Amino acid sequence: MADAMENEMQIMPIGAGNEVGRSCCILKFMGKTIMFDCGVHPAYSGISSLPFFDYIEAQEIDLVLITHYHLDHAAGLPFLMERTNLNPEARVFMTQPTRAIYKALLSDFVRVSRNAPGEESLYTEDDVNRTMSRIEVADYHAEVNVKGIKFRPFYAAHVLGGAMFMVEIAGVRVLYTGDYSREEDRHLKAAEIPPFRPDVLIVESTYGIQEHEPRGIREKRFTDRVARVVRGGGRVLLPVFALGRAQELLLILDEFWEAHPDLHHVPIYYASAIAQRCMPVYQTYVNMMNDNVRRRFEISNPFHFKHVKNIKGMNQFADDGPCVFMASPGMLQNGLSRELFERWCTNKQNGLVLSGYSVEGTLAKKVLTEPETITKLDGRQARLNCSVDYITFAAHADFKETRMFVEELKPDHCVLVHGEKNNMARLKGALDTIHNKTEGGRKLDLHSPLNCGVVKLKFKNEKMAKAIDVLPLAAEEKPKPGTKVSGLLIQQEFSYTLVKPQDLPQYTSLKLSQIDQRQVLPLKKSLVTLATQLNTIFRGVRFDEEGKVISMAKGSVLIVQKDEHSVQMAWASGYASDILTEAIAAITISDSPHAGEPGVSETLKLGRKLLAARFGKTHSIKGFPHKVRMVVDLTKVTVNMLTGEVDCADETVRNRVLLAYRRIQAAMFPIPEYYCDCCQPTTHVQ
Incomplete structure (x- = not known):
């Protein structure tokens, strides 16, 4: 039996709508509410950095899915869980590596926020610890059913444990990519193409219509620039996220140093206590990395770097000659990377190499405009004399990867998130030209909502009931329109089954009784x-x-x-x-x-x-x-x-x-x- 009706789906970004940062997207359909990601904005602090929670009813949320552990995708979660009226029955999922790194990364975020001048802490470390008991683990490709919401995580690359989520409600599929990359790097495989065609694709648009240089060219530019600065007696600062791209760059540098004996006397410093604490996670989940790393693990741990010194802080750093220093945060907002940059930026011998995406409003984004001076944390001005290079190793899809991803998945609707306004507009225009203005192109309904803007999509879905042994027909006969059947209709979320009353205990936990x-x-x-x-x-x-x-x-x-x-x-x-x-x-x-x-x-x-x-x-x-x-x-x-x-x-x-x-x-x-x-x-x- 079937009953066709029209239902409305609502998609609303309350973060990362025409911006990069505080990723958080709300999906409502068939009485269910899902939150994808819950991050903070790196350019803001305190309450201002959070998603716009005022625009939602937290008690209505049924499911929260976190794609990866980066702060702009996960650091708002403790606030949501401990400081709002989040539905106590809402379930929260992430992959096992994400959960393992999440606690260490957010504990450090609390510490840095507490010590940074002028910043307010959003929550305490106890808040972070209390969230752990409610966070559940989802395995790649395994289907999970939460009150009729079915979802599967798929490999997204970007960082270890990164996932994109395919969600299905009443037969309608939605794929939320989070941050993903279709390019294999030194340690991660490329993101996979889910085997199920989504009706709706919610995809990042970070790089708009930009296309990355071939990886070999980027690596050569990077190593050449670093080597030129240190051979000239200067210091190289590499601001990075504590985990993710940092490990990628360390693999590249360690290999390059090994191949160039004249650089062996130049130290490479990596200041990250978190990375040291989380390295066992990398060793545990080596099976989630690419063949290159797995082969090297059979011989030795490739993350035990020969030419890299791990230090805990400035008290272990003499700063007495050329060096390469890798420190967080990646956008120079505060912390050790900001301290070193303010110390070194006035010297022409030194160099700054930005290897990740820089968000509007951060110092990293500002220095790319080549200003004459920068404002230090104490308010004073400092001249920007050091060299500044942008050589991206950010594991985000570029235009070519996004275009091919959309063409392979063939969604009917595409919603762009996680992109600066201009980049998103260019990407939307390019995809529109390819799919809607080119003869023979597959028609694609495109949206690029602002924060708190609602995308409304209509779906006509049939209510199908599986009739089990109730049709008055022989097994080989097909029922004709108008055939009358009788039985008990069992509804289990969005699936329906018609059975004989006496068969009810066989298909459900219910029992027949008569009083x-x-x-x-x-x-x-x-x-x-x-x-x-x-x-x-x-x-x-x-x-x-x-x-x-x-x-x-x-x-x-x-x-x-x-x-x-x-x-x-x-x-x-x-x-x-x-x-x-x-x-x-x-x-x-x-x-x-x-x-x-x-x-x-x-x-x-x-x-x-x-x-x-x-x-x-x-x-x-x-x-x-x-x-x-x-x-x-x-x-x-x-x-x-x-x-x-x-x-x-x-x-x-x-x-x-x-x-x-x-x-x-x-x-x-x-x-x-x-x-x-x-x-x-x-x-x-x-």
Whole structure:
């Protein structure tokens, strides 16, 4: 069976809408609410850095999916879970490597925020710790069902444990990529193409229509620039995220240093206690990396670098000659990378190499415009004399990768997020030209919403029910339109199954039961009088004089005389039958004339007179005042005035008398008859 109806899907970014940072996207469909990512904006601090939570009802969220551990995708999660009215039954998922690194990274974020001048902490380390018990792990490709929301994580590259999520609700699929890369690097495989075509694709647009240089060229530019600075006696600063691209750059530098003995005396420093704490995670999940790393792991740990010195802070750094220093954060907002940059930026011998994407509003983005001076954290100005190079190793898809990704997936709708306004607009225009303005292109519905802007999409989905052994057909026959079926319809979230009542325990945890009710009632009248009263109101009243039993609703309600002053009423409990028996009980215990007294006698006399007027003289039967005997067309006829039963050998005469009797009853007792479902034995589900 199928029932087509139109449903509206709403997609609203409350972060990363025409911006990069505080990624957070809300999806609402079929009464379900999903949050993808929950990050902070690196250019802001405190409450201003959070997604726009005021635009949502946190208690409505059913599911939170975090794509990876970077702060702009995950650092808002403790605030959401501990400082808002998030639905206590909402479930939160991320991959195992993401969960393992998340705690260390966010604990460090709390420490840095607490120590940074002028910044307010969004939450405490205890808040971070409390979130851990609610965060669940999702494995790549494994389907998880949360109250009818089905989702699968797929490999997204970008960082270890990075995932894109394919979500399915009522047969409609949505793919949220988060940050992804279709390029294999030194340690990560390229993002995979999910095997299921999504109806909606929510995709990052970080690089717009830019295309990356071939990787070999970028690596050569990077190593040449670093080598030129240190060979000239300068210092090279590499601002990086503590985890992710840092490991990629260290692999490149360690290999280059090993191949150039003249550089062995130049130290490479990596200041990250977090990276050291999280290195066991890299070793544990080496199976999630590419063949290059897995082969090297068979011999030795490729992340134990020969030419790299790990230090905890500036107290372990002499700063007495050329060096390469890798420090976080990657956008020079604060911390060690900012401290070193302010110290070194005035010297022409030194160099700054930015290897990741820089967000608007950060110092890293500002220095790319080549200003003459920069503002230090203490408010003073410093001249920018050092060289500044931008050689991207950010694991984000460029235009070529995005275009091919969209072409392979063939979605009907595409929503762009995680991109600066101009980059996103250019990407939208390019995709529109390819798909909607080029002859033969696949039509693509494109959207690039601002923060808190809602994209509304209509979907006509059929409600399909799987009928199991209920069709009145042979196994090889196909049902025709209009074929009637009956059974119990089981709804489990967005799937429907039609089964026989007796098969219910086989397909669900429900069981069939029937409650048989019995009630003893006082009787202040004769059973004949009670039967007469019931017959004037209800249809299908049967009276067994010998057994002293009144039967109603095709035998589902029985009234049996126990003694002279009481009766027992028995029935199968149900909504309709319970209402019926309440009315019967009221009639039974009410004061009314006994049989033979004026009320009942006058009723019977009037009925006999009306029959006599239609068919001729009638005779009462001794001992049975409610029965009438007469002759119609030379045929003997007996009429039970209580039940309406007509006994006659001639079927034609019987039908004539029966019709007349019903008209007499309608005239005498103008209360409409009604049909109730208590005529059938009632089955209940518990």
